[in-house]
Amino acid sequence: MPEFRRAAVSEIDPVTLYRILWLRVSVFVVEQKAAYPEVDGRDIETGAELLWCEEGGAIVATLRILRDDTAIRIGRVATAESARGRGYAAELMRAAIERCRDLEPGLHIHLDAQTHLEHWYERFGFVRSGSPYEEDDIPHIPMTLAVRPQ
Structure with missing residues (x-):
């Protein structure tokens, strides 16, 4: 049974944090062959949170x-x-959008989508908000979701 969790980096067990970062490096650096500093310092910024699914x-x-x-x-x-294909990322996206509504009602949510995933993000209400660009030889588009307080 999958378990969904959320925490600031400072609250995450070191082994769990290692596994989260391992997954990100495995997908973005190894699988997608994008050599870049995946551990970029942003995870430890004030207010940053990680969400993950364990199974x-x-x-x-x-x-x-x-x-x-x-x-x-x-x-x-x-x-x-x-x-992939089990809905785990979709569940995390729904949880992240709800968390964003709780944190900062009324602020827009931004993301930089790999172009082939544009329609997937549209499922959650995101819309293209700028011109396409390439990052690490992967086509991307900026997308935004206007968050309305509930």
Whole structure:
């Protein structure tokens, strides 16, 4: 049975944090062949939170929430190849959107989507909010969700 969790980095057990970062590196650096500093320092910023899904002791999906003065950003959405298609990332996205509503009602949520995932993010209400660009040879588009207080 999958378990969904959320915490600031400072509150996460070191082994769990290692597994979250391992998943992100496995997906973004190894699988997608994007050599970049995956551990970029943003996870430890004030207000940053990680969300993840555990199944059978393994981290199978994760994402992070970052805050600044004018927006909230969701990023680093990753799912283990063996767990794709089970809805874990979608459950994390729904939880992240709800968390963003709780944290900063009325602020927009931003993300930088890999272009092939644009329609997946549209399922949650995100819309294209800028011009396409490439990052690490992977096409991306900026997307935004206007968050309304409930």
